[in-house]
Each structure stands twice: as C-alpha cells, then as structure tokens.
Amino acid sequence: MMLIDTHCHLFSSEYADLPGVLHRARGRGVVAAVAPGVSPASNLRLLTLARAHPGAIWPCFGFHPEHLFLTEEDFQMVCAQVREHRAALVGLGEVGLPYYCLADAPDVKATAEAGRRRLRDLLGLAVDLDLPVSLHAPHETAAEAFVLLREAGVARAAFHWHKAPEEATRRILEAGYFVSVTPEVCYRQRDRQLVKEVPLEQLLLESDGPWPYEGEFTRMTTEPWMVGLASNAVARIKGISLGEVAEQTTRNAARLFGLDVGRLPAPRAWR
Numbered sequence: 001m002m003l004i005d006t007h008c009h010l011f012s013s014e015y016a017d018l019p020g021v022l023h024r025a026r027g028r029g030v031v032a033a034v035a036p037g038v039s040p041a042s043n044l045r046l047l048t049l050a051r052a053h054p055g056a057i058w059p060c061f062g063f064h065p066e067h068l069f070l071t072e073e074d075f076q077m078v079c080a081q082v083r084e085h086r087a088a089l090v091g092l093g094e095v096g097l098p099y100y101c102l103a104d105a106p107d108v109k110a111t112a113e114a115g116r117r118r119l120r121d122l123l124g125l126a127v128d129l130d131l132p133v134s135l136h137a138p139h140e141t142a143a144e145a146f147v148l149l150r151e152a153g154v155a156r157a158a159f160h161w162h163k164a165p166e167e168a169t170r171r172i173l174e175a176g177y178f179v180s181v182t183p184e185v186c187y188r189q190r191d192r193q194l195v196k197e198v199p200l201e202q203l204l205l206e207s208d209g210p211w212p213y214e215g216e217f218t219r220m221t222t223e224p225w226m227v228g229l230a231s232n233a234v235a236r237i238k239g240i241s242l243g244e245v246a247e248q249t250t251r252n253a254a255r256l257f258g259l260d261v262g263r264l265p266a267p268r269a270w271r
C-alpha cells in the first residue's frame with residue numbers, strides 16, 4: 001500500500017532533516033511527495049532536493065500568488081526557469097490567484113489584476129510545455145481560476161486544498177479536474193463534507209506542509225506522514241477500505257503528474 005503527498009513545500013527551512021522527514025513518511029506508507037516551488041529561489045532548491053532523493057521528491061516550479069513581496073522580475077524569472085528545466089519537472093505549481101493577501105495589498109485592484117494576468121501567462125506556459133497545474137484558488141477565486149483554465153485549454157489540473165462554493169466545485173469536477181484535501185479532513189467538517197461529494201477518482205491527498213494544523217496536529221510540524229492519517233479519515237468518511245483509498249489516490253496522483261510508478265520507493269512498513 002502506497003500513498004503520495006501531492007503538495008508539500010519540502011524546500012522549507014522547517015525540513016532541515018529531510019532524510020528524517022522522508023523516513024517518517026515511508027513508515028506511514030507515504031512513499032513520495034510532489035513538491036511545489038513558490039519563488040525563483042525555492043524552485044532551484046527543489047531541483048537539488050529532487051536529485052538527492054530520486055523517486056521520493058517530484059518537483060514543480062511555481063510562483064505563489066499570495067506572496068506580495070515577489071516582483072515582476074521574479075515572475076519573469078520563474079517563467080524562464082520553467083522553460084529551462086522543463087525536463088526535470090512534473091508540474092507547474094504552486095500558481096494561482098491572490099485571495100488572502102488582498103487584505104494587506106496597498107492597491108487591491110492592481111494586485112488582483114496582476115494576479116490574473118500572471119496566472120493567464122502561466123497557464124499558457126503549462127499548455128505549451130504540457131505540464132499539469134497545481135492551483136492555489138481558494139473560495140471565490142476557484143470559479144475564476146476555473147474559467148482561466150478552460151480559456152487556456154489546460155487539461156490536467158488540481159485545485160490544491162480545495163475550498164470553494166458548491167457550484168464552483170461541481171463545475172471543476174465535471175471538467176475532470178482533481179481536488180485535494182489536507183490533514184484538516186481529520187477534524188474539520190467543511191473538508192469532510194467535500195470528501196463525501198468528490199468521487200474517489202478525482203481526489204488527491206496532500207499535507208501542504210509546513211502549514212500548521214489544529215485538532216490532533218496542534219503544535220506539530222506538518223510533514224508528509226500526516227497524509228497517512230488523512231487517508232484513514234477519507235476511508236472512514238467514504239465507508240471504504242484504506243487500501244482502496246491508497247490505491248486510487250496514488251493512481252490519481254501518478255496520472256495527473258505523470259509519475260513513473262516504477263520509480264517510487266517501497267514503503268518502509270505499514271501499520
């Protein structure tokens with residue numbers, strides 16, 4: 001039984017002991033992580049990490065839409081990086097639309113517009129280079145990101161840590177895109193309800209580490225092993241076996257990101 005963490009920011013300084021992080025993950029059956037970048041520096045760091053841990057870390061390059069400190073120059077640099085390193089990448093992400101940062105933006109309209117323009121450019125790049133997209137598009141931005149995906153002709157995308165009005169979710173699923181849930185699914189009703197509504201064939205699991213969680217995860221550093229607990233919660237919510245959840249979500253992740261399943265490390269143990 002194997003699980004894949006489809007969104008973990010493994011470049012983070014909170015993961016100084018990366019071999020330990022990967023070891024603990026394999027102990028819970030989480031054999032690999034798709035690792036999205038958020039900036040020029042984090043993107044390049046991921047290349048190094050992926051080379052050091054082949055099969056366990058699968059890099060995506062991205063430009064985080066909520067990071068107000070990133071400049072237009074950074075954006076152009078990320079686009080150039082994606083083209084240059086296409087062969088080493090399994091996806092484009094984390095990319096998306098600004099939402100939370102708009103509360104702090106000096107010019108909300110300009111920030112929202114720049115976000116839309118950049119996402120449009122990045123989705124064009126994804127289509128050009130045949131890369132799937134790991135999207136940050138929370139709440140009301142999900143419907144807008146969906147329209148941009150369709151306009152750009154993006155076929156493969158995941159709405160990471162999905163949270164959106166029902167109508168937007170319905171259209172996202174009808175279009176065949178994936179949505180993912182985090183360890184929040186262990187304790188938060190909103191996410192548990194989402195799992196009920198999403199077919200297992202379109203569901204992905206992720207940690208979004210090092211983002212911190214509550215409930216049983218309070219004051220813990222978020223790591224990929226927590227995807228093991230998320231998979232347990234999904235099995236209980238859907239009333240199916242853990243094996244079914246693991247098999248289908250791993251198949252989903254491999255299909256979306258084009259992962260070579262033969263290169264995945266074996267799980268260390270399974271309890």
Ligand SMILES: [Zn+2]
Binds near residue numbers: 036094
């Ligand atoms: Zn993220």
